[in-house]
Amino acid sequence: MYEPLTEQKAIALAVRLGLFGKDALLSCKEIGDGNLNLVFRIVNERTNDSIIIKQALPYAKVVGESWPLTLKRATIESQALRTFASYVPQYVPKVYYSDESLAITVMEDLSHLQIARRGFIEGKTFPNISEHIGEFIAKTAFYTSDFGMNQQQKKKLAQQFTNPELCKITEDLVLTDPFFDHDTNNFEAELRADVEQLWQDDALKRETAKLKRRFLTKADVLLHGDLHTGSIFASDDETKVIDPEFAFYGPIGFDLGQFFANLLLNALARDERDRKPLFHHIEKTWDVFIRTFSELWRESNEPYATVSGVLHDVLRDALTEAIGFAGCEVIRRTIGLAHVADVDELPLERRLDVKRHALRLGRELIVQREQLPIHAIKQLVQQTVHVNS
Numbered sequence: 236m237y238e239p240l241t242e243q244k245a246i247a248l249a250v251r252l253g254l255f256g257k258d259a260l261l262s263c264k265e266i267g268d269g270n271l272n273l274v275f276r277i278v279n280e281r282t283n284d285s286i287i288i289k290q291a292l293p294y295a296k297v298v299g300e301s302w303p304l305t306l307k308r309a310t311i312e313s314q315a316l317r318t319f320a321s322y323v324p325q326y327v328p329k330v331y332y333s334d335e336s337l338a339i340t341v342m343e344d345l346s347h348l349q350i351a352r353r354g355f356i357e358g359k360t361f362p363n364i365s366e367h368i369g370e371f372i373a374k375t376a377f378y379t380s381d382f383g384m385n386q387q388q389k390k391k392l393a394q395q396f397t398n399p400e401l402c403k404i405t406e407d408l409v410l411t412d413p414f415f416d417h418d419t420n421n422f423e424a425e426l427r428a429d430v431e432q433l434w435q436d437d438a439l440k441r442e443t444a445k446l447k448r449r450f451l452t453k454a455d456v457l458l459h460g461d462l463h464t465g466s467i468f469a470s471d472d473e474t475k476v477i478d479p480e481f482a483f484y485g486p487i488g489f490d491l492g493q494f495f496a497n498l499l500l501n502a503l504a505r506d507e508r509d510r511k512p513l514f515h516h517i518e519k520t521w522d523v524f525i526r527t528f529s530e531l532w533r534e535s536n537e538p539y540a541t542v543s544g545v546l547h548d549v550l551r552d553a554l555t556e557a558i559g560f561a562g563c564e565v566i567r568r569t570i571g572l573a574h575v576a577d578v579d580e581l582p583l584e585r586r587l588d589v590k591r592h593a594l595r596l597g598r599e600l601i602v603q604r605e606q607l608p609i610h611a612i613k614q615l616v617q618q619t620v621h622v623n624s
């Protein structure tokens with residue numbers, strides 16, 4: 236039966252499940268720094284072997300028991316990791332065990348890598364992250380789409396990944412609340428005039444409504460659903476995607492957009508001269524995505540896949556959505572409930588500047604999404620940062 240683990244109980248569980256040898260000397264630390272779950276790292280002090288036990292709480296950790304949240308998210312997460320592993324095992328942690336009633340996933344310990352957000356804040360460049368994430372998104376998207384999978388099986392998979400509670404969090408916190416005077420919003424008093432201007436911007440809200448509708452209705456591909464740089468472990472050579480508890484069938488450009496947005500937030504928080512690696516990653520991710528997706532397209536059994544222009548239309552949609560959802564993510568991380576350390580750790584005056592830049596950039600990404608080629612994003616950053624100078 237479900238009960239929240241403590242460090243001692245996590246060790247007892249690891250022993251009960253026989254996850255270590257008989258004479259193991261186990262230590263455990265709760266290392267979760269995310270918004271929602273507990274994460275225990277258990278180490279055999281004799282051999283240095285280690286595992287991670289991630290457990291969902293029946294509420295959102297960041298808010299507390301007043302925000303109940305389904306335990307089913309743990310099952311979605313372990314199933315998504317296993318599904319992704321069937322296409323791109325090199326980019327996800329191995330799942331050793333999962334238990335629906337305990338809401339746990341036991342997985343590979345990735346502590347030899349660094350969470351990409353923290354690395355980018357420290358100025359690291361992670362030279363291969365865009366190659367890897369571009370391939371991760373292209374392969375998982377293609378193979379779970381109607382172009383890469385039996386269309387009847389796809390419907391069953393989409394059913395398995397129906398994730399209403401977690402989708403609702405995104406619908407509210409990413410796609411709605413920041414655009415209205417909602418009590419989940421959280422921003423500095425000095426930004427009130429800028430934020431009120433955004434709330435009164437009906438042209439922006441009309442475009443955001445279109446994006447929200449896509450998110451609500453377009454069951455296109457299996458998405459990670461929360462692919463920010465805090466959900467990616469990286470080193471110079473390796474990249475691993477974690478935390479797919481928001482996985483669901485949604486619009487093809489959504490994961491790309493979340494990733495782009497979090498690279499952009501890091502870029503905005505840096506001095507201008509240091510932004511180049513982030514723009515490079517955005518463009519490279521897109522290049523790898525279209526190259527990989529287009530190669531896989533040749534395998535498609537869908538009769539329309541051979542019709543000239545159809546691939547172009549799918550990729551065009553992906554880019555438009557990616558840019559639009561990136562704009563939503565940039566805005567919500569600036570004034571919504573859940574922020575990013577890249578910006579929040581800046582001193583106040585600099586933070587306010589960066590947040591004003593982020594609000595302008597987010598807006599332009601949303602309203603201009605249908606006209607922007609990928610390489611125009613860096614110019615847009617430049618324009619939105621220098622709007623008054």
Ligand SMILES: Nc1ncnc2c1ncn2[C@@H]1O[C@H](COP(=O)(O)OP(=O)(O)O)[C@@H](O)[C@H]1O
Nearest residue numbers: 267268269270271272274287343344345346478
């Ligand atoms: N497989 C893993 N190996 C090592 N550390 C991990 C692993 N999974 C999670 N963590 C640690 O736990 C933290 C929170 O994990 P995450 O899955 O993002 O939780 P949440 O769902 O609460 O956001 C990560 O930032 C990382 O430090």
Ligand SMILES: CSC[C@H]1O[C@H](OP(=O)(O)O)[C@H](O)[C@@H]1O
Nearest residue numbers: 269270271295297404408461573
């Ligand atoms: C109350 S959930 C807020 C926010 O947290 C999730 O991120 P993570 O679990 O990676 O910390 C997700 O982005 C939600 O929008």
